[in-house]
Amino acid sequence: MAIKLTDLLIETIFKEASNDDAILDTLIPNPATGKNIKVRSALSRADHPAYNTAKEFIAGKMGDEAAAQATQQAQQEMPAEEPTEEPTEEPVPVEANTQSDLMSQGFDEKSTEIMMDIKDSSTEIDADLEKMSSIDPGTWKELSPERQKEMNDNYTTKIGEKRDNLRSQIDTYTENGLEAPPELIDEYNVYDQAVEEREVAGMTDTEKEEYYQEKGETAIAKKYQQGLDMIDIDQDLAAQADVFDAEETARGI
Numbered sequence: 001m002a003i004k005l006t007d008l009l010i011e012t013i014f015k016e017a018s019n020d021d022a023i024l025d026t027l028i029p030n031p032a033t034g035k036n037i038k039v040r041s042a043l044s045r046a047d048h049p050a051y052n053t054a055k056e057f058i059a060g061k062m063g064d065e066a067a068a069q070a071t072q073q074a075q076q077e078m079p080a081e082e083p084t085e086e087p088t089e090e091p092v093p094v095e096a097n098t099q100s101d102l103m104s105q106g107f108d109e110k111s112t113e114i115m116m117d118i119k120d121s122s123t124e125i126d127a128d129l130e131k132m133s134s135i136d137p138g139t140w141k142e143l144s145p146e147r148q149k150e151m152n153d154n155y156t157t158k159i160g161e162k163r164d165n166l167r168s169q170i171d172t173y174t175e176n177g178l179e180a181p182p183e184l185i186d187e188y189n190v191y192d193q194a195v196e197e198r199e200v201a202g203m204t205d206t207e208k209e210e211y212y213q214e215k216g217e218t219a220i221a222k223k224y225q226q227g228l229d230m231i232d233i234d235q236d237l238a239a240q241a242d243v244f245d246a247e248e249t250a251r252g253i
Contacts, residue, residue, distance in 0.1 A: 023061045024070060028053055043074035111176050118172065122165045128158055156198045163191035 024043075027036035030050045042054035058067040098119065102112045132155050140148065166188040173180040200208055 023058055024074065026057070028057060040070075040074045043071050045075065106178050107176055111172065115169065115172050118165060118168050122162065122169070125158060125162045125165060129155070129162065132158065156195070159191060159198065160195045163188065163195050166191060 024038065024040040026039050028039055028042060028050055030037045030042070037050060039054045039057060042048050042050035043058075045051070048054075055067065055071065058070055061067075062070060099112055099116060102115055103109075107115060132151070135151075143151070166184065169184060170180040170188060173184075200211055203211060
């Protein structure tokens with residue numbers, strides 16, 4: 001019988017200790033960070049922001065005497081300090097960065113607002129193009145020819161909108177007496193060429209003639225310009241020919 005009483009006493013003591021641990025491991029809010037911490041962490045030092053809250057909490061759960069003992073024990077254990085959160089800098093919105101960048105280039109407030117609107121539209125167009133181009137190839141093959149043509153036409157139209165948007169950005173620079181960034185002009189040229197290639201694809205010579213006439217230039221003028229481009233290329237090659245000696249050139253090297 002004595003053994004059983006001893007076992008019962010040990011079990012009781014163990015349960016009390018377990019209950020105390022459970023109370024000390026209860027999470028309470030740290031008013032300094034807004035995050036939850038364990039009661040024992042708050043009791044580790046008297047100047048802790050949550051110290052008083054933790055003392056009131058355990059007093060209601062354990063009683064004054066047990067609470068005092070738990071507080072003393074927590075301070076003796078001295079758990080590792082909770083990492084102090086460094087105040088994080090609020091990220092500057094992308095829009096604010098863009099506005100600052102435009103104004104540093106010489107845009108006034110009104111022109112900056114206009115350019116911001118154009119750039120916002122450009123971002124929306126980019127998102128639409130990304131969505132259109134992300135269709136699964138397997139799904140594309142299963143679509144009817146009519147639907148494929150419709151989607152292809154929509155994509156061509158959206159590329160045209162992007163080209164026009166870039167043109168508007170360049171014009172806004174020009175209207176404000178500023179020089180458009182080279183990368184903006186390069187991007188415009190890429191989209192302009194892409195639009196033209198998609199629009200003339202599959203056209204007959206007559207249709208191409210009409211297409212270029214609508215753009216304010218004839219197909220003949222287009223071909224003439226292409227011929228000039230080829231001449232320029234030939235001249236560039238000729239100018240570089242002197243880097244080869246005559247014997248190597250004769251062998252075709």
